[in-house]
Amino acid sequence: MACPENMFFLIGLFMSGVLVCFGQRDLITTMPDRLDVLTGSCVQIPCSFDVPDNDKKKFNSAILPSGVWIKENSKFRERPDRVIFNSSKTVNRYQGEITGNMSQKNCTTVFFNVTTSYSDKYYFRIESQPYSATDPVKPVNIVVSDLPSSPIITVSGEVKEGTPVSLNCSAVVPCPEHPPELTWTLPTQFTTENQLQENPDQTKSVLSTVTFTPSYLHHEKNITCTAVYPVGTSNKTAEHNMMLNVSFSPKDTSASISPADPVSVGSCVNLTCSSTANPPVTNFTWFQISEGKTTQVASGLSYTLNVTGDGGLYFCEARNSHGCGKSKEVQLAIKGSGEHVTNPTVFGVAAGTLGAFLLISLISLFVWRRNSRLHDGHERTDSPQGQNSPVGTVCTNQATAGEEPEEPAEDQPEEIHYGDIDFSKLQAKETPAAAQDRVQGQESEYAEVNVTGREAQEPPLNNLDGLYAQVTK
Template identity: 85%
Template sequence: MACPENMLFLIGLFMSGVLACFGERDLNATMPDKLDVLTGSCVQIPCSFDIPDRHRDQFNSAILPSGVWIKGSPYFGGRPDRVIFNSSEMVNRYQGKITGNMSQKNCTTVFFNVTTNYTDKYYFRIENQPFLATDTEKSVNIVVSDLPSSPILTVSGEVKEETPVSLNCSAVAPCPEHSPELTWTLPTQFTTENQLQENPDQTKSVLSTVTFTPSYHHHEKNITCTAVYPVGTSNKRAEHNMMLNVSFSPKDTSVSISPAHPVSVGSCVNLTCSSTANPPVTTFTWFQISEGNSTQVASGQSYTLNVTVDGGQYVCEARNSHGCGKSNEVQLAIKGQEETVNTMVSGVAAGTLGALLLISLISLFVWRRNSRLHDGLERTDNSQGQNSPVGTVCANQATAGEEPEKPAEDQPEEIHYGDIDFSKRQTKETPAAAQDRVQGQESEYAEVNVTGSRAQEPPLNNLDGLYAQVNKTGEC
């Protein structure tokens, strides 16, 4: 009986040891779950490992361990083709290298010239005599495609009008040596900031942040972030579009009238308020304007009223959580009054036009008259500048039949009167000739007092003295 009991004890002890070891890994590798890779590019696999306590005495840190990558399954016994890379070998199925420091348990690896055949799961193994172990429970899934994955767009907070906002665009960088370039397309001016960052799973990505100030015109406008990946001698691109959702107070608030203008006194009229807002308008309020004062008369998007004699002026106010907007004042036009208003407007316009024409004619007449006077003054000055005294001019214009004047010393001083035509310098006309051209030309005469041989010059700054006598149409 003792023997069977001893056997049972040994079996139980063995089973407890097996259960204690069940579920424990011989190697703990840390790597991303998935990597998206471009055909023809490279892929970097962030990797690190740790040795369980029960195997640390078998791991010799003084010896550089070899890193091995196995494709498809962690078990390669009888399938040596599953081993695609071994850092201790000079030639491998996949071209690559371990860039991490294996002595510090960093197994980060880069594979070059990736093709679509690389798409699969990969397991990591270390070989450090006498310790050999593979992490059979952790793998990285590499997915190779001809086109890059789309970048990711995120918004920091609510997008409000006239409030600066930041948008973030990130694109994976499976090959940090050939990181993507991010560009933006926005309906307004903006500033950008780009940086290469490390994600929690130790993968790399490029982050671009754009800052701008939106307005309500940008609501429902598209923005685009484009990622351009350099692959060999060409580029591959992917983009992400997003529609802006801009919050703004009511805009373009207006009032429509049904039935249309003009309306009859006592009839029923419906006023409807419309406005653009995001979020939508929650409250519409109606005000009547009278003598500059505003009085609330109704609420709601529509307002129905009976038309009075004066029609009345009305304003609609639209409001949401971001503010309010008011319409222009609306004046109800009453039938029969619009003709009076039109007539008044036409009369005012006609009167204004007539006044302008009258002012123009008066200005033209004054200008022409001043021009004639100015020309006459210039001619008088010219005659004096040529040493031709006024008395001499009068003497040369003596009428026919008169005897020549005696020398000044033989005759007593006397006053001579002469006719001077300031529009044309010519010989003196006879009264008959002047009478013949009464209708066509205006003649102006000045009285000149000659003392001896020197005539008294008229004062140029006094037109009343210059034209002491004016002879028009033959009259003195």
């Protein structure tokens, strides 16, 4: 019976041999793990190969090897129908060509007019003299679909208000002969730059970079990157939507007071601050303005106080990591307090009303004073100082005795004129009966004065002492 130590030695030697056998690769290929392809388009398979060190002597690089693609399984000898392409043959099951330089171990291959039946795993093999080998470890998985893959949007850094930012959109290019066109949809003006680039796995992609300066108004707005792939005579489209996350300082900060109506001393009022910010506001601070002095009175979203004084103005400040925002002042009105801050609109209306009242009063006073002077003038003229006839027996025109007065023109309106009147020349001798009537307080009669014979002149006040132009009986 063998010793346990010898048994463990034999088992270890056996396992080492198994690992060496299964771990040996006669050909080492480098290919992408997966390729997404559009129906009707082409697909390029980036490919390179190498020979293990112990087989390098067998491989003659001077002799150009043939490239063979095997579908589904690397053991093609059992199923020769799995060989879909051989560069040494003129006719193959798949239409394509090896575009890489095989003498430099570049096996990059392009297949045309891809259909959904192409979806499968593919292995690569080289055939040359005297060395041929297949890599059974590294296949490429080709996935064919009718719709293209969506592009990918990435952000370089934080999207902050007022700071220029760049967004990247990339789309795969399975067929470099017909790369997709990328377009952007943004809620603001922007500039773009497009370029075709090679990825670490040697696949190709289109990269579009857009640069813009975000505003807080762009927060939570959608942006879109659209990829348009040309396939034959038509296009196939895919897009990616993303919501912008813009960081900004507090905006639209406002303070409100409840109740808004004047309150009594001893009652309770509640002040509330609101603001929009990203990230959210972390600190609210309340201030009071009283007698021209600003004082911090509280912290927090809401501020509740018992009314003990004469009110005042209040405002709040909202702050986050990007800055702060200040609200407008709100008035705490107290019933019966004479120190309220007057609303400018109410003050303007009151001032306008008072001004109009004063203006009307001045005009009324002026008219009253003028009428008083005119009335006093008439009384002096009507006083019994040798006059025989009542005031108002003045002629209506200046035509001589026996002459017919001129008729006014039909198209011209009758005008009322003022003229100089000398009552000393118009006085008649007073009869005893007239004197008796005057003494008994007979009311003087007034008649309309219409002077049409000459240009009217306003009688000076020192002569007529405020005679009316129209005297109503």
